[in-house]
Amino acid sequence: MNEIRRNVPVDEQLQILRRGVVDLVSEDDLRRKLEKGAPLRVKLGADPTRPDLHLGHAVILRKMRQFQDLGHKVIMLIGDFTAMIGDPSGKSKTRPPLTLEQTRQNAGSYLEQCRLILRDDPEVLEIRYNGEWLEPMGYADVIRLASRYTVARIMERDDFKKRFEGGVPIAMHELLYPLTQGYDSVALEADVELGGTDQLFNNLVGRALQRDYAQEPQVVMTLPLLVGLDGAEKMSKSLDNYIGLTDEPHAMFAGLMKVPDPLLDNYFTLLTDLSRERIDELLAGHPVAAHRELAREVVRALHPGADLDAAEARFKAVAKGGIPENLPEVAVPMGELNEEGRISLAKLVVLAGLEPSNGAARKLMQNRGLKLNGEPFTDPQGTLTRDQLSAEGGAVLQKGKDKFARLRLGS
Amino acid sequence: MNEIRRNVPVDEQLQILRRGVVDLVSEDDLRRKLEKGAPLRVKLGADPTRPDLHLGHAVILRKMRQFQDLGHKVIMLIGDFTAMIGDPSGKSKTRPPLTLEQTRQNAGSYLEQCRLILRDDPEVLEIRYNGEWLEPMGYADVIRLASRYTVARIMERDDFKKRFEGGVPIAMHELLYPLTQGYDSVALEADVELGGTDQLFNNLVGRALQRDYAQEPQVVMTLPLLVGLDGAEKMSKSLDNYIGLTDEPHAMFAGLMKVPDPLLDNYFTLLTDLSRERIDELLAGHPVAAHRELAREVVRALHPGADLDAAEARFKAVAKGGIPENLPEVAVPMGELNEEGRISLAKLVVLAGLEPSNGAARKLMQNRGLKLNGEPFTDPQGTLTRDQLSAEGGAVLQKGKDKFARLRLGS
Numbered sequence: 001m002n003e004i005r006r007n008v009p010v011d012e013q014l015q016i017l018r019r020g021v022v023d024l025v026s027e028d029d030l031r032r033k034l035e036k037g038a039p040l041r042v043k044l045g046a047d048p049t050r051p052d053l054h055l056g057h058a059v060i061l062r063k064m065r066q067f068q069d070l071g072h073k074v075i076m077l078i079g080d081f082t083a084m085i086g087d088p089s090g091k092s093k094t095r096p097p098l099t100l101e102q103t104r105q106n107a108g109s110y111l112e113q114c115r116l117i118l119r120d121d122p123e124v125l126e127i128r129y130n131g132e133w134l135e136p137m138g139y140a141d142v143i144r145l146a147s148r149y150t151v152a153r154i155m156e157r158d159d160f161k162k163r164f165e166g167g168v169p170i171a172m173h174e175l176l177y178p179l180t181q182g183y184d185s186v187a188l189e190a191d192v193e194l195g196g197t198d199q200l201f202n203n204l205v206g207r208a209l210q211r212d213y214a215q216e217p218q219v220v221m222t223l224p225l226l227v228g229l230d231g232a233e234k235m236s237k238s239l240d241n242y243i244g245l246t247d248e249p250h251a252m253f254a255g256l257m258k259v260p261d262p263l264l265d266n267y268f269t270l271l272t273d274l275s276r277e278r279i280d281e282l283l284a285g286h287p288v289a290a291h292r293e294l295a296r297e298v299v300r301a302l303h304p305g306a307d308l309d310a311a312e313a314r315f316k317a318v319a320k321g322g323i324p325e326n327l328p329e330v331a332v333p334m335g336e337l338n339e340e341g342r343i344s345l346a347k348l349v350v351l352a353g354l355e356p357s358n359g360a361a362r363k364l365m366q367n368r369g370l371k372l373n374g375e376p377f378t379d380p381q382g383t384l385t386r387d388q389l390s391a392e393g394g395a396v397l398q399k400g401k402d403k404f405a406r407l408r409l410g411s
Numbered sequence: 412m413n414e415i416r417r418n419v420p421v422d423e424q425l426q427i428l429r430r431g432v433v434d435l436v437s438e439d440d441l442r443r444k445l446e447k448g449a450p451l452r453v454k455l456g457a458d459p460t461r462p463d464l465h466l467g468h469a470v471i472l473r474k475m476r477q478f479q480d481l482g483h484k485v486i487m488l489i490g491d492f493t494a495m496i497g498d499p500s501g502k503s504k505t506r507p508p509l510t511l512e513q514t515r516q517n518a519g520s521y522l523e524q525c526r527l528i529l530r531d532d533p534e535v536l537e538i539r540y541n542g543e544w545l546e547p548m549g550y551a552d553v554i555r556l557a558s559r560y561t562v563a564r565i566m567e568r569d570d571f572k573k574r575f576e577g578g579v580p581i582a583m584h585e586l587l588y589p590l591t592q593g594y595d596s597v598a599l600e601a602d603v604e605l606g607g608t609d610q611l612f613n614n615l616v617g618r619a620l621q622r623d624y625a626q627e628p629q630v631v632m633t634l635p636l637l638v639g640l641d642g643a644e645k646m647s648k649s650l651d652n653y654i655g656l657t658d659e660p661h662a663m664f665a666g667l668m669k670v671p672d673p674l675l676d677n678y679f680t681l682l683t684d685l686s687r688e689r690i691d692e693l694l695a696g697h698p699v700a701a702h703r704e705l706a707r708e709v710v711r712a713l714h715p716g717a718d719l720d721a722a723e724a725r726f727k728a729v730a731k732g733g734i735p736e737n738l739p740e741v742a743v744p745m746g747e748l749n750e751e752g753r754i755s756l757a758k759l760v761v762l763a764g765l766e767p768s769n770g771a772a773r774k775l776m777q778n779r780g781l782k783l784n785g786e787p788f789t790d791p792q793g794t795l796t797r798d799q800l801s802a803e804g805g806a807v808l809q810k811g812k813d814k815f816a817r818l819r820l821g822s
Contacts, residue, residue: 081550081551084551085551085554085555134550135549135550136549137549137550138546138547138548138549138550139492139545139546139548139549139552139553139591140492140495140496141550142550142553142584142587143496143584143587144496144584145584146582146583146584146586146587147582147583147584148582148583149582149583150580150581150582150583151566151571151575151580151581151582151583151585151586152575152578152580152581154583155562155575160562164562164563164566167563169561169562169563170561170562170563171557171558171559171560171561171562172557172558172559172560172561172562172565172586172587172590173553173554173555173556173557173558174562175557175562175583175586176553176554176557176583179583180550
């Protein structure tokens with residue numbers, strides 16, 4: 001891990017920090033804050049209702065890491081209190097209320113993934129929970145907070161405006177969330193708040209509220225929403241166009257090799273430290289070579305010490321339709337075989353951990369998603385014999401392109 | 412005082428309760444509630460920031476009294492908690508924040524005036540303070556409350572709509588007040604809420620919230636805003652077109668004799684129990700006779716046992732420009748006179764309690780608002796001698812039409 005560099009000249013810091021940034025409100029303010037020389041407090045709000053991170057999150061986390069590398073303190077703010085309330089109107093499926101236990105579990109998993117990118121050093125990493133200041137707030141405090149902001153300014157938010165004008169209901173409490181989020185910045189005395197471009201409005205609320213609370217207003221910095229592997233929508237788990245932050249090296253490698261060509265520049269800029277010159281050079285060359293470099297850079301960063309050659313080799317083998325080496329081995333207990341010495345394929349798929357239930361396994365076969373020893377296997381009622389499981393290589397099950405398991409008869 | 416009448420037939424109750432009502436949402440609901448036979452809980456919100464009541468308030472208080480007379484329980488709800496918060500944005504001059512002590516003092520004075528009209532009997536009068544349920548509310552409770560109502564429904568309120576469309580700022584907390592007021596109805600399990608026509612929207616919020624909290628929705632009943640003595644604006648202290656609830660019999664009598672003719676019907680309907688037939692008869696007769704009847708009815712109700720003939724006689728004497736009998740007497744201490752045995756008129760006006768300061772007293776004279784012994788006195792630097800104060804009738808000061816004091820030299 002590289003060393004923290006302190007006292008880097010302000011111009012150089014700005015050059016590093018501006019890379020890939022969409023909105024910066026304002027660069028003058030950021031310069032002034034940097035010129036003071038003290039470490040800045042850089043806030044990122046985390047949503048513990050969605051604990052699975054992907055490369056889209058990496059874009060912002062990498063920016064946080066750049067701040068850390070320059071000696072600034074980043075603050076991961078877990079919205080534990082807001083997550084516990086959820087959407088009490090029950091209208092939003094994307095924001096279900098969580099118990100305190102779920103929230104803490106999610107936050108733990110969220111932070112563990114963040115540590116793949118962030119420095120885990122208390123000097124440059126602070127973890128806070130907004131229950132700390134929201135829990136003690138009473139009715140009068142909420143009224144006082146709400147009095148600092150006007151309806152017109154809240155309704156300027158794009159989605160509110162569209163819904164209001166289009167007659168789509170907005171519940172009153174939804175208007176309170178941006179204020180709450182803004183108040184988090186007041187409570188944290190944030191100097192900078194990072195977010196995706198979709199957070200620009202909310203983070204500007206924080207900037208305005210800090211001014212009302214006689215604080216120096218935070219700098220708001222937004223980063224692009226990474227477009228997913230479909231080349232169309234922003235990366236998200238629900239659209240299945242994502243590469244998970246904790247994907248194994250070969251899977252991450254395979255995903256990055258599939259990035260649509262027009263997005264290469266974007267991915268290089270946002271997910272690697274390669275210089276502008278080097279990126280231009282790669283984009284001018286063969287696309288496969290560029291993809292390969294992208295994949296190696298990203299996998300190296302997220303899996304320090306991983307065998308890049310092995311990851312690439314496995315990706316290649318799978319790409320050619322072959323069966324890679326070093327598959328996870330699964331022992332099939334003798335007792336699972338029936339009186340005739342047979343076992344259903346569905347049961348084997350479940351034992352191999354490729355599907356959660358026999359039903360799902362049968363569906364996988366019907367949908368032509370399963371291979372047995374490299375050949376499609378589509379009979380949901382199919383079985384294997386004791387002999388087939390005892391063959392030298394065992395039986396290799398493959399789900400989709402790159403999920404494998406080798407099954408052998410156990411004791 | 413008349414007896415409480417219980418078990419009055421529903422149709423008769425409805426006939427009494429509907430008198431003078433503008434909005435009734437809905438009559439069917441009110442009928443259903445009355446048919447159950449149990450006493451209804453009838454809420455009226457009081458604003459303890461404005462403790463001086465006038466005949467405009469009497470319109471609603473009389474309706475509350477009608478409910479009491481039929482055995483229903485009226486609830487005077489003092490917004491002590493909301494008054495303490497006031498308008499934290501500091502934008503509204505009409506809603507200054509009060510200390511708890513001021514609020515309690517105001518509420519005491521407010522309730523004392525209400526008792527001029529209401530039965531002071533715990534069986535039919537309940538006094539509550541909204542701090543009881545608002546004080547313990549936390550951030551999460553406010554969010555849950557706000558989630559029950561949509562922005563669009565709140566913005567339907569006429570003044571919000573106009574301000575929003577006209578670009579006049581609405582602070583966020585202002586949207587929370589109607590919800591809070593509505594929640595008061597939930598906390599009180601109100602069956603009926605009374606208010607002026609300007610409260611229709613707020614009280615309908617309570618009706619909607621009760622439904623969301625699985626309560627039977629309250630009936631909302633509004634009464635007209637009484638037009639003041641100027642015949643144009645609603646009665647209000649700040650417009651000086653009012654008759655105070657605690658005005659003395661002769662002053663109240665004088666005020667009612669000045670009611671513009673076109674408002675007579677309105678005043679009779681809203682402030683007396685006279686039958687429709689009797690009102691029509693009076694309106695068909697001489698206006699002075701009608702005014703006289705109005706004045707006697709209202710003064711009798713608010714000053715039970717007062718000498719109506721004396722009040723009328725005094726009104727008449729003043730109307731003719733004479734000096735009435737039985738004026739308040741004020742003793743002027745010898746020590747207040749200067750070395751030449753003189754005292755300024757301004758000082759006398761203050762001693763008589765007609766103005767709060769010498770400056771205000773001088774202004775009164777400049778504005779030709781002061782008479783001395785029946786003659787205008789307009790010299791702000793004027794003085795009286797010891798002899799003038801020692802004359803047999805003393806010195807009679809008169810401010811405006813009917814405020815008098817008789818000053819004599821004291822010991």
